[in-house]
Amino acid sequence: MTHQAIMLLMEHIQLWMWVHTDIILASKTLSVDETDVKNSHHLENEGLKRCLNELKDHQVSIHTLATDRHPMVNKTMREQYRQINHEFDIWHRAKSLRKKLSAASKKHKDMQQWEKCVVNHFWWCCETCEGDVTQLLERWQSVLRHIVDVHEWRCATKFFKCAHGEQEPKALLEAGGDAHKALQSIVMEKKFQKDMKLATAFCHTGNLEGFHSMLLKYMPQEVHLQPRRNHCKRTSCSLGQ
Numbered sequence: 001m002t003h004q005a006i007m008l009l010m011e012h013i014q015l016w017m018w019v020h021t022d023i024i025l026a027s028k029t030l031s032v033d034e035t036d037v038k039n040s041h042h043l044e045n046e047g048l049k050r051c052l053n054e055l056k057d058h059q060v061s062i063h064t065l066a067t068d069r070h071p072m073v074n075k076t077m078r079e080q081y082r083q084i085n086h087e088f089d090i091w092h093r094a095k096s097l098r099k100k101l102s103a104a105s106k107k108h109k110d111m112q113q114w115e116k117c118v119v120n121h122f123w124w125c126c127e128t129c130e131g132d133v134t135q136l137l138e139r140w141q142s143v144l145r146h147i148v149d150v151h152e153w154r155c156a157t158k159f160f161k162c163a164h165g166e167q168e169p170k171a172l173l174e175a176g177g178d179a180h181k182a183l184q185s186i187v188m189e190k191k192f193q194k195d196m197k198l199a200t201a202f203c204h205t206g207n208l209e210g211f212h213s214m215l216l217k218y219m220p221q222e223v224h225l226q227p228r229r230n231h232c233k234r235t236s237c238s239l240g241q
């Protein structure tokens with residue numbers, strides 16, 4: 001069987017969920033004491049390898065795995081698991097985008113009313129790009145035109161006009177003004193655009209985050225549990241999902 005899986009990485013807990021059914025596929029709780037890793041920064045990568053090996057032992061092959069953009073995990077996936085399509089989780093990308101927009105809006109009040117729209121646009125681009133990174137990038141960058149009242153353009157290869165119909169009037173940004181430039185620096189940020197290449201499969205950890213919130217209800221972070229007890233609690237939550 002081949003699965004599309006998402007992974008929620010935290011310092012010491014890993015949860016893997018099968019995207020189409022929301023079933024928890026694998027789960028690990030690690031601590032530095034019980035592993036050979038140098039420090040807690042390496043735990044996520046260690047958990048990744050252990051989960052992949054465990055699934056392999058059970059003849060489960062992973063087609064696509066979505067993770068947060070942890071550099072060490074990224075390197076491991078690139079070098080040791082090239083057969084698996086590695087994607088970045090859209091939920092975390094959107095969260096990071098929201099933070100940047102919120103910070104910029106504090107300086108440029110005109111941007112405030114666009115914050116939510118730009119984040120929604122990001123989700124829409126990832127969902128509708130049909131696995132095509134050029135489509136994704138051109139859709140994403142089109143927000144810079146839409147926001148200054150330009151809805152059709154020629155200088156593109158696949159996406160030439162906005163997909164919306166008639167819209168409620170909304171205060172536009174001045175083309176080339178400070179707020180527009182600030183948004184441009186966020187939209188066109190090199191790192192963000194580079195990450196788009198790993199965001200075309202529309203994988204997100206929204207449901208897994210929900211499960212994690214439920215988990216915290218039974219395992220509050222303030223309460224330290226011994227590894228065995230921690231494992232039992234987590235497993236019982238996974239079974240009862």
Ligand SMILES: [Zn+2]
Pocket residue numbers: 146150151162163164
């Ligand atoms: Zn438009």
